[in-house]
Amino acid sequence: MAELETAIQAAKEAGKLIREKVYVSKRVDRKSSAHDLVTEVDKASEELVREMILSRHPDHAILGEEGVAAGVEASKQALEEHRAYEALWVVDPIDGTTNFVHGFPFFCVSIAFARNQEVVAGVIYDPMQDDLFTAEKGKGAFLNGERITVSREKTLPESLLATGFPTDARGVRQVNTEAILKLAPQVRNVRAAGSAALHLACVAAGRLTGFWELELNAWDLAAGALLIQEAGGHVTDTLGRPYDLGVRHILATNGHVHDDVLQALKEAGSTGF
Structure with missing residues (x-):
């Protein structure tokens, strides 16, 4: 698929730029809050990706994070x-980006391609580990060319879940914290490493059992959602409705624990709805 090859090459080139800049001084600006940051490297990375996409697919549209107001x-x-x-x-x-600013090596480039609003190709590239996650609709998910599948845990006590801390100032962060308090005693453990896309890639690769978070954007989720679906997992919103580009409150799991996590989010009042 030509679009998948474009996404792979763009992600690798952007990752090379990011890797070169991670431990040097950065100009950091706030977007919507002190938790929502952007650097000149974010902007340069997006411009690089845009140029590569449009050079090969000049009639395609691009929705990029740095082209959208906070x-x-x-x-x-x-x-x-x-x-x-x-x-x-x-x-x-x-x-x-916050991890990138602090030199904490858990961040990635995420590129998805959708045809008629359905995501059909996705790439997530971790430049620090040189891990390339790829998926094409109906053809499986891969890590560095090797097929990947979601984990096999069947119950919450066996599960390693991940989440994040929303950046907005509308109280959503506290709402999500209630879910952590509800789920933490029921699972093996909970992680919050600061990149939704890379967490989703880890679910696809079987490194995590599941991931949930509130108030995310299409660019955070599109590639990772396809990866998980192609790896045999399940992706919905936090009410259990099927994933589409408009989903902002996400739950993605290996499928086995999906209903249990949905129930916990409901009981905690942490669906975001």
């Missing part, structure tokens, strides 16, 4: 404005 409503509006495009790329040039 805040939840702006993100929602940007997605709605792009829904009419038949061929749409969804790009996060650095997912985990």
Whole structure:
């Protein structure tokens, strides 16, 4: 698939740029809050990806994080404005910018391609580990060319889950914390490493049993959702409805524990709805 090859090459080139800049001084700006950061490297990475995509697919549309104003409503509006495009790329040039700023090596490039609003190709590249996660609709998920599958844990006590801390100031972070308090005693452990896309890739690779988080954007989720589905897992919103590009409150698991996590989120009042 030509679009998958484009995404792979763009992600690797952006990853090379990011890797070169991770331990040097950065100009950091705030977006919607002190928790929502952007650097000149985010912008340069997205520009590199855009140029490579448009050089090969000049009639395609691109929805990239750094081309959208800060805040939840702006993100929602940007997605709605792009829904009419038949061929749409969804790009996060650095997912985990706060980690990148601090030199904490858990961040990635995430690139997805959607045709008629259905994600059909996805790439997540971890430049620090040189891990390349790829998926094409109906053809499986891969890590560095080797097929991957989700984990086999059947119950919550066996499970390693991950989540994150939303950046907005509307109380969503506290709502998600209630879910952590509810689930932590029921599972093996909970992780929160700071990159939704890379957490999703880890679910696809069987490194995590599941991941949930509230108030994420299409560019955080699109590639990772396809990876998990192609690796045999299950992706919905936090009410159990099927994933699409508009989902902001996400639950992604190996499938076996999905209903149990949904129930815990409901009991904690942490669905985000």
